[in-house]
Amino acid sequence: xxxxxxxxxxxxxxxxxxxxxxxxxxxxxxxxxxxxxxxxxxxxxxxxxxxxxxxxxxxxxxxxxxxxxxxxxxxxxxxxxxxxxxxxxxxxxxxxxxxxxxxxxxxx
Numbered sequence: 001x002x003x004x005x006x007x008x009x010x011x012x013x014x015x016x017x018x019x020x021x022x023x024x025x026x027x028x029x030x031x032x033x034x035x036x037x038x039x040x041x042x043x044x045x046x047x048x049x050x051x052x053x054x055x056x057x058x059x060x061x062x063x064x065x066x067x068x069x070x071x072x073x074x075x076x077x078x079x080x081x082x083x084x085x086x087x088x089x090x091x092x093x094x095x096x097x098x099x100x101x102x103x104x105x106x107x108x
Contacts, residue, residue, distance in 0.1 A: 005018075
């Protein structure tokens, strides 16, 4: 993103042109955002339809992997949407801190 120029040094015409340019950019970004939201809505609808069909066919809608991931999230072992490596590193740092705190208490 560009920085705002020295506004005091711009003429009235330059200010108007800058406003028009930024307004056009904002409209392009807004259009792109609306397109993305539409695509997301379509994908979500497809997923709902697939899950509904699995349910109607008597298939399990939740896998063992889903349950394990939820268990990890609820137990603080995984960060929702985060990389598993990051969660494991965060867990080991937490474990180290807890061990250090326990050893400090034991030495008192």
